[in-house]
Amino acid sequence: MKLLMLGGTEFVGRAIVEDALDRGWxxxxxxxxxxxxxxxxxxxxxxxxxxDGLTALAEGEWDLVVDTWSGAPVxxxxxxxxxxxxxxxxxxxxxxxxxxxxxxxxxGEAGAVVEGSPDAEAVAYSEDKRGxxxxxxxxxxxHALLVRAGLIIGPYENVGRLPWWLNRVARGxxxxxxxxxxxxxxxxxxxxxxxxxxxAAAAGRGGAYDVVSPRGHATMGSLIAxxxxxxxxxxxPRWTADDVIEKAGVEPWTELPIWLPEGELHxxxxxxxxxxxxxxxxxxxxxxxxxxxxxxxxxxxGGVAPHRPDRPKKGISAxxxxxxxxx
Numbered sequence: 531m532k533l534l535m536l537g538g539t540e541f542v543g544r545a546i547v548e549d550a551l552d553r554g555w556x557x558x559x560x561x562x563x564x565x566x567x568x569x570x571x572x573x574x575x576x577x578x579x580x581x582d583g584l585t586a587l588a589e590g591e592w593d594l595v596v597d598t599w600s601g602a603p604v605x606x607x608x609x610x611x612x613x614x615x616x617x618x619x620x621x622x623x624x625x626x627x628x629x630x631x632x633x634x635x636x637x638g639e640a641g642a643v644v645e646g647s648p649d650a651e652a653v654a655y656s657e658d659k660r661g662x663x664x665x666x667x668x669x670x671x672x673h674a675l676l677v678r679a680g681l682i683i684g685p686y687e688n689v690g691r692l693p694w695w696l697n698r699v700a701r702g703x704x705x706x707x708x709x710x711x712x713x714x715x716x717x718x719x720x721x722x723x724x725x726x727x728x729x730a731a732a733a734g735r736g737g738a739y740d741v742v743s744p745r746g747h748a749t750m751g752s753l754i755a756x757x758x759x760x761x762x763x764x765x766x767p768r769w770t771a772d773d774v775i776e777k778a779g780v781e782p783w784t785e786l787p788i789w790l791p792e793g794e795l796h797x798x799x800x801x802x803x804x805x806x807x808x809x810x811x812x813x814x815x816x817x818x819x820x821x822x823x824x825x826x827x828x829x830x831x832g833g834v835a836p837h838r839p840d841r842p843k844k845g846i847s848a849x850x851x852x853x854x855x856x857x
Contacts, residue, residue, distance in 0.1 A: 539565035603661025610669035635801025680742030684720035690844035691787035700761035707767035711751025756821035
């Protein structure tokens, strides 16, 4: 198949490109040129936010296009309109953030979604992703596949969540372990996301799918244990109640990446019903494999992962952690 990847040099886009190349597909990567395109691809350059940024895509035909854009919906709109009639299927990597908050655990694709407009400039993440979905549906109809991913981790992560836990556990010693060890998590390894996305696109699937592991695929305890096994860190988890962490002013999700206290937000982020994606072939590798492979990748970079400039730095400082643990 001929794949046009909009982006493709970092994290999700790169994983999709590598999966497509492993299938023997013909891959064209359209990007700004800030990073090298993966070996084995053809490269086209352009800035989608510039007035003439899509010029390189004015000609050409592909079986499918995959788009990971998370900014202004109007950018997705312009790309989809330009490619309509020359691409068989448009896959948009969206997010479960398009669902109205709060939503109860067990929510599936029929849940209420936020308002969005395909003609909007950047508003907020959830509205932007919803606007992108509407833009793709308007241009491609039944040939629009909306991949509503949840938390994404794995090799190439440039957000800093799993890399922080791996580096922290590798240091060993007493560890601020949030909540309880059996607290269920729900995430998707970027390679499992890539594989399912291309399988679904190649099969001609359309519509929205929540693509994330089954609830409880891992827990906070199994995540920390997997990080310890991968890194060899002699860590001593000190499980700390939600209210203690809250009173100390420690921020979930940022200072303690991946973790959310039990309650409304945890149910919203980690409570998806993914029956539809499972029925469509979604499989998820064990957390131990995700941790080990991400650690191997991190070590190849000297332990320092790339970081998106539009995302805040993750992780609690060693001094703040020690103070909370009374060390």
